[in-house]
Amino acid sequence: MNAPEAGNAQEGGVEASGRHYHAFISYSHADEVAAGNLHRWLEGYRIPARLVGTRTERGTVGSRISPIFRDRAELPAASCLDSEVERALAHSGALLVLCSPEAASSRWVNAEIGLFRRLHPDRPLIAALLRGEPAESFPPALVMPGPDGTPREPNAADFRRDKDGRHLARLKIVAGLTGLGLDHIIQRDAQRQMRRVIGITALAICLALAMALMLVFAIRAQREADEQRRQAEGLIEFMLTDLRDKLKGVGRLDVLQTVNERALGYYAEQSDLANLPADSLERRARILHAMGEDDHRRGDVAGAQAKFEEASRVTAALLAAAPQDPERIYAQAQSEFWLGYVVFMGFHPREALPHFRAYRALAGKLVRIAPKNPDYRHELGYAQGNLCSVGLDERGDPALLPECKAALETMLQVSRMEPGNRAIEADLANRHAWYGDALHKQGDDRAALVEREKQLAIAQDLRAFDPKNATYRVSWLLAQHSTSLLRYALGDRGEAQRMRAEARAELARLVASDPENNDWKLWQKRLAEPWPKDMVH
Known part of the structure; x- marks a missing residue:
């Protein structure tokens, strides 16, 4: 096997003298598909231009993270496995271990970890948790105590859907391999994707103009334009929903302000709802809800109010076209909640009541349509909690205090339907709090x-x-x-x-x-x- 020369390493993510490979991927045969996908993504990933040339503890950041060695995929059939693996590990700047229950029991994975630590005790070792809990998925060699007896805690990227998820986990690996801060990578990556969105949107406009001159290609061109629009809107939705939730968890809503402004500009020119397909209307409403929430958290009440009203106009139009569609009932329920919320937080609880009651009615309709759906019952618990909040407010209506206990009982039902769900546990804690406030208000x-x-x-x-x-x-x-x-x-x-x-x-x-x-x-x-x-x- 002809390994690339060490002097070429600068074309990868970091300049590193004496390293033929930027990283070595170790994995169980059961995870071969995941390893191949990650390998291709890492070698194809381009470091955001503004971060290229940054000096970190790993060296100078280059434009790519390559080459990367994937054992059992790059070895010739006639090779001696032990000697080839040892040579690759000796010339690797980092070790990336794909962790799963099968990897934990693999003697090859454990041997590769042990050999890498002996050869390079000062180089980074990154764990990528694919499935299972850490205790059953981390190979013993990964967490065994160091020479001083201290248990090792490897840097981990958690690919599970209810944890980091695939996108954020991949960016964590990039951060670990380059030494760049995760916040910087997320921010620059989001900006790069937004530039791609703008480029795709501009291309769609150019194609639309060209299609007007070439009627013979009208049907094909329309399909291409629709796909371009879906891609652009899909990227915008990712940045304002999934990425937003990740950043919200670490308290970094400020990163999304520029994205919000660009997305709003994208939709500002599409005020005629009749010309938009249903999926675009639904996506537009979800994005407006997210943007309004961010505005309100920053103290921009007027901006939040405007976005919630626009979202309500969209969801009401959708519901009018299909009044029994659960997804459209749910979307309108969200609009009613946010309209009530912004008024309630402006210290006008009684003015919020019409929206909160409408939200309660829509949530109740969802539960009647699908009584065993935990998400719909969850919404009912939210709606009851909003009415409870009005009852607790000194300017509100004390007659609504029984809603506090009803909200707690509903959330307990949801908790039994989905045990171990952290989001539901957080909501259950809030319902205990509100019921406690109701009891305090009653003197107990x-x-x-x-x-x-x-x-x-x-x-x-x-x-x-x-x-x-x-x-x-x-x-x-x-x-x-x-x-x-x-x-x-x-x-x-x-x-x-x-x-x-x-x-x-x-x-x-x-x-x-x-x-x-x-x-x-x-x-x-x-x-x-x-x-x-x-x-x-």
């Missing part, structure tokens, strides 16, 4: 404390599960703060003071990490206020 602080402590226990578990997740951290600190208020009211002043101080410290760390998040700054002001007089008995 002892019972209210029981519900708040249930909320705090769930929030603590979620925070321990993912300590870097900003959403979980906010849920925990708010639960900590609210529980401290009840303890203070019941006379446990010392514990209340301690809990509130911990909540303030965590919130200060969050605000420092993302100063653009208006919601966090508002909570920081509230937690700085003295103890409420009505909490003192």
Whole structure:
């Protein structure tokens, strides 16, 4: 096998003297398809132009991450496996291990890890978790204690759908191989994809003009234009939904502001709903909901209101065309929620009631259509919780307080339907909190404390599960703060003071990490206020 010369390594991701391969991929035969896909993607991935030339601990970042060695795929049939693998490992700048239950039990994978560590104790070793839990999928050689007896914790990219997912996991691997910061790669990659969207959109416009002059090719050209549009809108939706959710988990909503503005410009020219197909209308509504939420978090209430109203215009048109379609009922329910939410957060709870009641009616209709669908019952729990919030507000309607218990009971049903779902656990914690507030409003602080402590226990578990997740951290600190208020009211002043101080410290760390998040700054002001007089008995 003729390996490339070390002097050519600069054409890969990082200049590295004495390395023939940028990385060595180790995997079980059961994961051969995944290994091949990842290998092709990594060698075809181009580092964003603005990051090329950056100096990191891995060296100078080049334009590509190549070549990459994939054992059992690059070896000639007549080769001696041991000698070829040893030579490839000796000339590799990093080891990438694809982890699965089969890989954990593979003696070849474990042997390759052990050999790489002996040859290059100072070079990076990256774990890519394909399936299974870490305890059953990490090869023993990967996590065995080091020479000093300290257990090793390898850098991990989690490909599972409910964790990093394929796209973010791949970018984590790029970060590990190049030494670049993950935030920089995500931001530059998103900007690059947006430039591609703009290019595709411009090409679609040019094609449309050309097709007007060539009627004979009208049908074929129309199909091409539709595909171009779907690709452009699909990329926009990815950046404003999937990528947005990932960045929301680490408190980096500011990265998406430029994307939001460009996407809004893309759709601003398409105001005639009659000329758009149904799938474009549905995608447009979802994007407007996401953009409105981001605007509201940054404190742009007027911008959020405008986007939610436009989304409602879209979803209402869809529902009018198919009033029994569950997806369209769901989409209109989201519009009603967001319209009510922005009014409610503007301290007008009674004005939000028509929207929240409409949301409750639509969610109830979904449950009647499909009683065993956990997502629809989940929506019902949300809708009941919104009415509960109006009942709890001092300007709201106390007659709605029974909705707090109803919301908790519904969310308990959803939790039993989908055990272990972290998102549902977070929502269940909120329902315990609201029911506790309802009990406090009715004068039963002892019972209210029981519900708040249930909320705090769930929030603590979620925070321990993912300590870097900003959403979980906010849920925990708010639960900590609210529980401290009840303890203070019941006379446990010392514990209340301690809990509130911990909540303030965590919130200060969050605000420092993302100063653009208006919601966090508002909570920081509230937690700085003295103890409420009505909490003192």
